[in-house]
Amino acid sequence: MVRAVKGVMVECDPAVKQIIKDLDTQHHFIIEDLDETHLFIDASKIEMVQERLEEILEED
């Protein structure tokens, strides 16, 4: 009657979400794009996402 997927829910502002979505095009970790400010992603990739996000934000 229902399927449960284990993972991590990420809450962020729309800009950061766009960066994460960009990352997803290479690494494919988004399980579900929930809404403007929420994503549900593969738990094993969360560290990678955090690190890459940090790097990208630092570039500016």
Next chain:
Amino acid sequence: MKRNPHFARQLWAKRQRADKDPGAAAAAAAAAAARRALESHTRDEELDGAAPEGQEALREHAVVLPRHALRPAMDLAVFGDDDGGDDPLDTDTAWYGAAATQPISLSGMNADGGGGGGGGSAKSHEDAIADLFPQDYSRLELKPNAASRPIWVCHDGRIILEAFSPLVNQAQDFLITIAEPVTRPSRIHEYKLTAYSLYAAVSVGMTTDVILDVLERFSKVKVPDRVVNFIKECTLSYGKVKLVLNRNRYFIESSYPEILRILLNSPEILAARIIRTEEEEAALLEQAKKDKASADASKQQQTQPQHQQQQQQQKAVKSEDADAEFGAVITLDREDDDDDADAVAAAAASRGINGTSQVLDDESDFTQSFEINPQKVEEVKRKCTELDYPLMEEYDFRHDDINETLDIDLSPKTTIRDYQEKCLSKMFGGGASGGRARSGIIVLPTGAGKTLVGITAACTVKKSTLVLCTNALSVEQWSNEFRKWSTLQDHQIAKFTAESKQQFAGNSGVVISTYTMISHTGRRAYDTQKMLEFVNGHEWGLMILDEVHVVPANIFRRVLTTVAAHTKLGLTATLVREDDKIEDLNFLIGPKLYEANWMDLATRGHIAKVEATEIWCPMTGDFYQEYLKSNSGKRRLLCVMNPSKFMACEYLIRWREKQGDKIIVFSDNVFALMYYAMELKKPFIYGETPHEERSKLLNMFRNNHPQFRTIFLSKVGDTSLDLPEATCLIQISSQFGSRRQEAQRMGRILRAKRRNEAGFRSRFYTLVSKDTDEVVFSARRRKFLVDQGYEFKIVPSFEALVPEEERSALRFNTPADQARMLKLVKEQRDEVGLEETVRTSADDIEGAWMNQPPTAAKRGAAARRAAAAAAAVAAGLPAPQQPTRAAAVPPRRTHKLFKAWQRGK
């Protein structure tokens, strides 16, 4: 008394014969070098060898360095562009970093001197944390009652001042004279000693002894030997060589023949030298006499630059030959002694003094000189500074009987403020050299009365004055101010712009023009050509250079090599330049004579207090997605067209208008400027707006027209616009990390008429799109103002700015509207995102920024296209797709509001 170089040469020639020593100059130079080398060497040995025990050892060990080794680092600190630092808020990376590049390693010093003193544990701690500091002066001896003294002096010439010390006023007056202010917030100020600041100090009459004495008296720590030596070296040699302008010819003059020899040992200076034959000299003298006699002497054309250059080259060859023949002997401009008597007589006659007198002038010294090519003045100045003999320029205007006196005074109702008086006292100095004018730069924030300082200077010199401005609007303003503050009559003022080419009546007067008019090199209309000949042929007592910071160095060079002026006064609000040319100003104009303290002026009500706020406007996901995949031009457009930025802008305008503010909105991007203005139904001015319409719109704003409480300006409004009604400023787009632009824009609201109302503050808002380059640039832009003591509050989100109940009333608050905006932006070509670079009129300096004409043209076209596109969009037409079509749509000449207003009348 003015020295006569001709006369002087005769005497030197005589002296020279009695003192023939071919190698003297070289030997002297070598000896000096050796002395320095030896000095530094022995000091080094002391460092290595001496047992660093006891108090003695704890004293600082300064290595004496040749100054050229020290100077780059020191000057870099003040003039260098330290925007390169990674951290925009690391307010002074380069400045502090300078120590690391200096030859003295402070950590090394610490290790050398670390043996003595202190208990066991204390010592281990000191070593432990010493590593934290790039600069460790903890071994500089503290003086008794250090607490009551106001300053610290660092090895690298930095001075830290306690602004809460009871002695602060005295210390501040002293420091502003000898050093460059670096940062002046409320409690602790920092200054920096540089070669230039010290030259400036000497030129306003400070002596080496006074500087050292006062510095030592104020300092909590013993002034480091290194700094003492630096001050000595900079100040002792300064003032020994002068650059003198006489009858449109430049002479290097000194009462120390050996110094002139050293200078002439430099190939550059030698090449710049002009040697004239007796016949030429006589002809020139004759010419001068004729000029004097002739009623329109000033209109006579001087030697053509090109001709002169050829001549100079020939002379250079000639003098090289002479050099080869005589070794290091200085060839005098005149070697035939038999003619001396005649020449002396002639010179004396021209000066109206007794030809037999051996006393040259009131400074009683033998003075020698040689002439240099006017084209090479800057180069020679630079070289002389490198040789440690910087040239001093002074104009003894009271004794100038060659140039006619101008009948000008301050009008009786004019009063000048104390700090304006301070500026002028730096320029005209009391003390030993009172009554002489020095060239230099005065830095006063906008609204603090720069114009009046310039006018007062003209009233003091009382000779023909040339004023150069950045655009025609400023010419108008200067002309009005001259009439307002001084007794000058209309016929004595001449405006020289694209539209007006007057000359003043009589032999002296004031000409007000623009940099572009004077420096224009292309083909000119007949009347322009005539006017230029007049300007170039005249010998000016004073040349006022308004807004010096915006003028590119190459334009300066052109102006300063073609126009002969005894004194040059540069005026600016912001001596910050991103393009690294700031040092040129030192050579081209002179040292900085005075720099006002912004916070102090604000506290005393001379300029408005400002509340500065930066607002971070987040992008929607869609906008940010587009941003991430766009190139830089489009990115900038996305940043400025960010819907939440638009909403923030709209909200601020509404709110502040209700509070009674008059608002200027600044956008460097023309597309956005017009789009915002039209959506919000506000008037705007950009490069293409005709001069006449500009004036009308601005007058409407000034006259409190109800529909003109807010005006949108492109960067043409950055400088020189005098709008004392403006009390609020909103920046929606700006030129990258330009600290200068930020300070200039702030200047627009410092005049605020309402500044003395209780609790009044002008508002300065910067709207920044979050997570874009704008954030970083904005942080950089603030730096100059932060150093002046301004605080910037950051509002980190749109929600924090706009109350919830207000949001629904704003445009673009729905996803549908935001999508519409995004679509519109996507449709624009990338260049539309570029800043405005249109060259608008022959008078605007902005156009001159572009060094490469093709790019300029292209960019100008882009800006026009952007404007056209915005106009079309706002008028409800489909946005033009093809650039050619877009260009074909003429930009609106008159704003619709403006038209309506005209009809209404």
Next chain:
Amino acid sequence: MQAAIDAGLSISGNVGKYLESLPRATLDQLYTQPATCLAVLRMLPSLAKHTVLRLLYTSSAVRESVIESWAQPEHSGIFLDILGGLSKLHIVSLGSDGGKRTVSINVVFQTNLHNALVGSGAHSSFGLPSESSDKHRPTTAFLDRYATECWESVLHYLVGTPSEKRPKSPAHHFRESTLTLRRRTDGELRITSKGFQFLLQDQLNMQLVEVLNFFFQLGSLELGQDYSIETLTPTQKHMLDDLKHLGLIYQRKKKSTRFYPTRLATSLTSGSSMSVSLTSRDQAAESEGFIIVETNYRVYAYTNSPLQIAVLSLFVSMRVRFANMVIGLITRDSVRDALAKGITSDQIIAYLTTHAHPEMRKSSPVIPSTIVDQIRLWEMERNRLRISRGYLYQMFSREQDYRDILKQATDFGYELWHSDAKRLIVVSNEGHEHIKAFVARQRQQQQQQQQQR
């Protein structure tokens, strides 16, 4: 002992608060030591002290009204608070007698405080002075200097100042108690949040609870007197070693059978803050506040204390040092470094405010708001992602299932996010088991219902 350190550091208040948190049995055990009872008494506010002393010689419950009568009628309420406090420390217990509220003193505490005051009972509670005289007897001045040095080196160690004189023994305490953080890359120890919190507090507050009785005992020893280690328990002997490194105790040699308490030890429970009795050279200058923070992000600190400078350098990039002042810059990097060590923006701001120079105190806010805001923003920008581990429920077969599960999840607070339109629910990890069980139950019910039909 380790637990004691952890617990001690996790409380921010004083020892009293810590003691209040202990179970009654533990407190009773503590109160078997006369020295402890005396020390606790000394720490009490004076009116509480007064109350305890008056109750000391009572043998039965006293009516509360009697105690209230000790004060002027209008102030009688004051005793309510005091009795409440004493009861939390299990020094008194509150009861009732025929509807009247009564107070009785804890007999263990009563007995041992009595012993302490009259000098009877277990002798070793107050330490055993050495019988032989010491040839190398240290002076009090020497002990003070020794204590200061040790203490500072500990603090230096905590802020990560590179120093040859490392305290070896306490290191493992701090490390294990997460006071400091071991850096994987260079193996160096760096301070963490708790360590910083510790620096912010008065020095007394941190080490008091390590081994309470021994500490309470130390507090009653006499400065300058040497004590024999004979009466100490093995644990206490072991502690001696640590205390030596902290500067609480001086032993000339490791094998020495005597030890001297330093002023750090004797003032532990004296009620006066150590900084009053033991003025280290660092503290004197800073009591007034020494830091100026300018709106241009420059920090000027009027200090020559290596310790204070080292603390500042945790979040300020140091640039210039004079004999009486240091200059640094607050930069994004310097603050981010501090944040990465677990120091919070609030702690940084609190530190700057607490130690602000008198000139700064003339304005309000003391620290320019532009600096405070910026430091907070730097902290905020590190937390752009809020992460919650959990389960995504999707592909509900029926609308009703979605509603039931959503209701369960929201009722129990497990729901993290949901969308009616997409029929998606995210629940926390903890919630998942619960929901699973709920779903199983439902399925069972459904099956039963089906079977019944």
